[in-house]
Amino acid sequence: SQELEQSPQSLIVQEGKNLTINCTSSKTLYGLYWYKQKYGEGLIFLMMLQKGGEEKSHEKITAKLDEKKQQSSLHITASQPSHAGIYLCGADGSGNTGKLIFGQGTTLQVKP
Amino acid sequence: EAGVVQSPRYKIIEKKQPVAFWCNPISGHNTLYWYLQNLGQGPELLIRYENEEAVDDSQLPKDRFSAERLKGVDSTLKIQPAELGDSAVYLCASSLGGANSPLHFGNGTRLTVT
Numbered sequence: 001s002q003e004l005e006q007s008p009q010s011l012i013v014q015e016g017k018n019l020t021i022n023c024t025s026s027k028t029l030y031g032l033y034w035y036k037q038k039y040g041e042g043l044i045f046l047m048m049l050q051k052g053g054e055e056k057s058h059e060k061i062t063a064k065l066d067e068k069k070q071q072s073s074l075h076i077t078a079s080q081p082s083h084a085g086i087y088l089c090g091a092d093g094s095g096n097t098g099k100l101i102f103g104q105g106t107t108l109q110v111k112p
Numbered sequence: 113e114a115g116v117v118q119s120p121r122y123k124i125i126e127k128k129q130p131v132a133f134w135c136n137p138i139s140g141h142n143t144l145y146w147y148l149q150n151l152g153q154g155p156e157l158l159i160r161y162e163n164e165e166a167v168d169d170s171q172l173p174k175d176r177f178s179a180e181r182l183k184g185v186d187s188t189l190k191i192q193p194a195e196l197g198d199s200a201v202y203l204c205a206s207s208l209g210g211a212n213s214p215l216h217f218g219n220g221t222r223l224t225v226t
Contacts, residue, residue, distance in 0.1 A: 004154075031212050042116070042203060042217035043155070050212055088154050092211070099168060100145075100215055102154030 002027040004089055004103035012109045018077050021106045023089030025070040032072045033090040033100060034063050043088060046074075076108075084110045114138065116218035118204050124224045130192035133221045137185065137206030144181060145215060146189050147203040155203055161187065162209060194225045 003026040013019050023032065031050050035043040047056045052067025060077045076083055086107050090100040117136040125131050137144050142163050147155035158177065160168040163184040172179065176195070181187040191198055201222050205215040 033214060035217075040219075040222070042118075042219045043205075043215075045214045045216060048212065048214055090154075090215075099157060099160055101157070104152070104154050 002091065002101055004091055004101060006087075006089060006103035006106045008106060009104070010107040010109075012111065013079050015080060015110055015112050016078055018075065019079055019108070020076075021074045021087050021108075023072045023074070023103050025091055027070065029065065029067060029070055029072070030092045032063075032065050034072070034074055035088045035090060035102075037086040037088060037105070039086075046087075079108075079110045081110045081112055084108055116204055116206050116216055118202075118218035118221055120221055121219065122222050122224075124226065125194055127196055127225050128193040130190065131194050131223060132191075133189045133202050133204075133223075135187045135189070135204030135218060137187070137204070138216055141206035141208055141216070142184070143207045143209035143213070144187050145205040145207075146179060146187070147205060147217075149201045149203055149220070151200075158189070158202075191223075194223075196225050199223055199225045 005024050007022050033048050034046040037043045047063045049065035055064045062075045065072045086105045088105045089103045119134050144161040146158040148158055149155040159172045159179050161181045164181050177191055179189045201220040203217055203220045205217045207213040207215045
């Protein structure tokens with residue numbers, strides 16, 4: 001079965017700094033999703049990447065998909081306290097079925 | 113558009129007691145999911161519905177867990193009897209279905225079994 005591994009597991013950055021979170025799959029990626037979760041709440045959909053080399057941005061968050069490396073990265077530019085939370089990557093483990101498996105999450109703290 | 117609604121938000125029960133969680137998906141979303149999330153981990157799929165049909169329940173512990181989605185809209189997840197290890201957050205999600213349809217999650221039900 002497919003597994004997703006995220007790195008780092010946790011991250012503390014100073015406000016204004018850039019950061020990158022990685023998500024590596026054990027198998028071929030059929031679409032890669034990024035979510036954000038605040039403690040005690042559900043997952044908020046950020047972005048979906050479908051093709052190798054695809055890059056998407058939303059405000060100060062950019063995600064890229066490297067299909068050959070079976071990896072995706074999430075980059076935050078000029079981090080703010082509002083970026084704090086848990087970032088999770090999800091992938092369709094069965095190939096275009098809509099069934100998502102998730103990584104273990106990366107906890108981000110942003111110090112003012 | 114209203115999001116996925118779950119209730120209750122919190123539930124504390126004693127072991128061996130039954131418990132039920134309710135989910136109302138986003139209107140028009142045919143696919144509904146129940147996920148379990150343990151502290152510090154990503155969500156794990158329990159069951160997936162396409163309309164009223166359970167199309168993937170391979171990870172649902174059927175000796176104590178059951179789910180239903182009778183009219184293809186709302187869904188209920190039940191545990192009977194609950195065990196200490198069932199303490200977790202139970203998340204419901206819905207999507208339009210098929211490939212490349214993002215899942216939209218509710219806020220979850222945090223279950224504590226004492």
